[in-house]
Amino acid sequence: MSDLNAPAEQPVPLGRSFAVQGRKLLAYSAGTAARPPVVLLPGGGSVGLDLWPVLDGVGQFATAITYDRGGTGWSDREVRLPRSLAAVTEELLELLRVADVAGPYIFVGHSLGGFYARYLAARHPEHVAGMVLLETGHEDLRKYMPKELTDRWDAFDPDQELPDVLPQEVADFYRGLFEQEMTAWPAEIREPLIANHVHPDWLRVGMREAANISALNDEMRAAGPAPAELPMISLTAMDIDPFKRAVSMGVSDELLQAETEAKLRLYDELAATFTRGENRRIAGVGHATLPMRRPDAVVQAVRDLMAR
Template sequence: MKPPLGEYYDVNGRKLLLHREGSGAPAVVFIPGAGAVAMDYWDAQRQAAAFTTSVLYDRAGTGWSESIDLPRASSEVTDELRALLHSAKIPGPYVLAGHSLGGLYARHYATRFPDEVAGLVLMEPAHEDYRAYMPRELVERWDAWDPANGLSDELPREILEFYRVLFEQEMAHWPAGLREPLVDSHVSREWLLTGIREAANIQAVHDEIRAAGPLPDVPMIILTAPAIDPFKQAVSAGTSEGLLQAENDGKTRLYNEFAASVPRGENRIVEDAGHVTLPFRRPEAVAQAIRDVLAL
């Protein structure tokens, strides 16, 4: 299926999709989470494009970029992003806006290439110490889940339709030419499997982050979205509301401490949004964080 936006660039023999809007520097580069794709951040991107160059892209093996075996090491992902930005002639330094797994990739890029990063905006970022802040019962539940059994060969139509409705609600005001192919792709088994496969080596990525050393002294804003919305409820079926609230409490403590560990860090609570829905429901909060990082 043809992507609704963007153009392709050749990076190491693979075609990668990139879409840019706006002008000015430093450019902001959105790094999607596992299971997310470039176009999920369209609304936040277009708002950021009002004041600087704003870039979306799909990693190899995800979204509309060329397929590749997953998972991959973070060093491979960050090398690829660097090569893509150079190929697209988007000069650094960059503000990296990473979501979930993309937050780990953003941090790794900053530690590996500190002169190329002007700031970080981390949306509900994955973190190597996340489990240490969680209640034991919740961690045991996660350990008992086998990702290999996460998707059957044929997903029931009612499950696919359930997710379709959730995505359509989040993108209800988006242009149909963007919303419809994006929703169709999100509820395909291929894209659902991609999210699971990409995060399958998360422990190895954590090890890379731990070994990479400290972040450079750049402004960093974390966005914490505590809502227990329908997406969170769907992926947490059978988990009590008390445990979900305990996860939120632990996550907030972690992000507060992480923000305090760097000279110019801040954690912001973004109400009325959850882990998946943050860029859909509160794009203005994402754009404001980018604007504020640029001003620091």
């Protein structure tokens, strides 16, 4: 429960509400009736509108849809976090059914959203026409990383308490990072999105959503591999941008560079497991900002996948 002195969350600027599994989910769509539909899956701590430039770009030539998962963003919060891959993907398929968006789909998954896309491909391949994976979550990520980095990850406590009101300097710092990434966005989307991203309740949700990463890794391993013939394009962020540096405070540039090289090996090997797999290196972006800074690269990957 937030303190009464905490700022109010800002209302959703657009989108449509759907009743799914007894809760309200907010979804956002754009585009034509072209097939296959493209479903955008935001990363942990992110919401559908964080993918707005990609939604807008893909909507120029295809049906595009994104949403806020149950328990996050502007969807109903009466959902216990964290959740399993099975629970989230079942909710997603039901949303697409209720919204009358027929598959199979191209899933575009960023980070944790990539986990959901890969789980669907492994467990429900009949619903998947292809995947574009943006810095996807992966069950073997730790095996590729320097031990010094994984030790830092292990020391982080996702259950640590956030203050009901962030210190002003902290809120201003993160607000500035988001403003830098969303400068060209329509004000009616940008302003409430930024305000809520620095709200303590949204920050708590973001930390809780992927707090069960070890269980997700096990669940993904148990799901098995996706069909090798499935078209897949992976995008790997190759640089350390201000956002990456901010969330990696105290980590040396050498260790951050080692992280980049490690994930590049992982994503190259992941792409090689598909007969039509490809891993593209994207310069000038870090993990979190890839879809915000380079929506053109994401949109082009979707175009290329549809052409196959």
